[in-house]
Amino acid sequence: MTTTPEQAQFDALIAADGRIEPRDWMPEAYRKTLVRQISQHAHSEIIGMQPEANWISRAPSLKRKAILMAKVQDEAGHGLYLYSAAQTLGTPRDEMTEALIAGKAKYSSIFNYPTPTWADMGAIGWLVDGAAICNQVPLCRASYGPYGRAMVRICKEESFHQRQGFEILLTLMQGTDEQRRMAQDAVDRWYWPALQMFGPPDDQSPNSAQSMAWNIKRFTNDELRQRFVGMLVPQAEVLGVTLPDPKLRWNDETQQYDMSEIDWTEFFEVLAGRGPMNAERLRRRREAHEDGAWVREAAAEYARKRAQITEQAA
Numbered sequence: 001m002t003t004t005p006e007q008a009q010f011d012a013l014i015a016a017d018g019r020i021e022p023r024d025w026m027p028e029a030y031r032k033t034l035v036r037q038i039s040q041h042a043h044s045e046i047i048g049m050q051p052e053a054n055w056i057s058r059a060p061s062l063k064r065k066a067i068l069m070a071k072v073q074d075e076a077g078h079g080l081y082l083y084s085a086a087q088t089l090g091t092p093r094d095e096m097t098e099a100l101i102a103g104k105a106k107y108s109s110i111f112n113y114p115t116p117t118w119a120d121m122g123a124i125g126w127l128v129d130g131a132a133i134c135n136q137v138p139l140c141r142a143s144y145g146p147y148g149r150a151m152v153r154i155c156k157e158e159s160f161h162q163r164q165g166f167e168i169l170l171t172l173m174q175g176t177d178e179q180r181r182m183a184q185d186a187v188d189r190w191y192w193p194a195l196q197m198f199g200p201p202d203d204q205s206p207n208s209a210q211s212m213a214w215n216i217k218r219f220t221n222d223e224l225r226q227r228f229v230g231m232l233v234p235q236a237e238v239l240g241v242t243l244p245d246p247k248l249r250w251n252d253e254t255q256q257y258d259m260s261e262i263d264w265t266e267f268f269e270v271l272a273g274r275g276p277m278n279a280e281r282l283r284r285r286r287e288a289h290e291d292g293a294w295v296r297e298a299a300a301e302y303a304r305k306r307a308q309i310t311e312q313a314a
């Protein structure tokens with residue numbers, strides 16, 4: 001097979017750790033991988049608003065309510081930057097939305113778990129946004145320009161999300177026995193799903209090698225998971241919570257944390273749509289989309305009239 005000049009230029013840019021921009025030629029498989037990854041990421045941000053929105057009206061104080069609202073709004077913003085980044089690859093936004101509400105698109109499984117207590121707001125910020133940071137900081141250097149640039153701002157906001165979650169848990173852990181139990185229970189429920197956010201073990205992650213060769217991914221799933229656990233252990237000590245893994249300990253020989261086997265059966269069940277909240281999340285997303293139809297119609301009509309005025313003036 002001969003290499004075309006475009007392919008050679010693309011390869012050279014990747015080899016030099018350069019950036020691919022929307023106007024540049026790129027292999028179809030690279031484009032497809034990015035559309036899949038960025039749109040799934042966008043969907044996750046948007047669906048991810050739901051578990052926490054559940055507590056906005058019941059936040060324990062005005063201050064907590066304001067913080068939580070800001071956090072959930074940030075997630076909406078993340079979804080929008082990411083849909084825009086995916087659109088630069090030629091996939092219309094409508095198409096991505098349609099795939100999501102039809103139940104054909106994937107999003108992070110973590111958002112298919114319920115949020116029964118206020119402590120869940122703490123555990124989500126600390127563990128889910130914490131895992132998101134570990135995943136996303138290396139994506140700031142992703143080879144596709146619009147994706148990497150969107151991630152820079154997203155990561156700054158994720159740091160705030162993680163801190164606010166940590167602070168909710170810290171406050172609960174300094175409270176009554178009941179509050180401490182509530183915090184520990186939330187950590188117990190979110191810990192394993194958060195570890196699953198990094199994806200299957202390296203030997204079962206078929207697309208990883210190609211994504212790393214293209215400089216989209218910089219570290220493997222297991223490397224990122226280890227890094228995350230390494231970040232959690234000292235923070236759990238400060239909080240006074242127990243990470244729910246009896247086998248978790250530092251191994252001097254491997255220079256890694258030993259941990260229990262992750263239950264991947266549960267992960268794949270939730271991914272296949274059989275998690276506790278999958279149907280509810282999609283139902284709510286579909287309903288919000290339908291409720292917003294008049295806004296889209298009004299915006300399209302406004303754009304049509306503006307174009308008409310500009311045309312007449314020309």
Ligand SMILES: [Fe+2]
Pocket residue numbers: 045074075078154158
């Ligand atoms: Fe986010």
Ligand SMILES: [Fe+2]
Pocket residue numbers: 075129132157158161
């Ligand atoms: Fe976040």
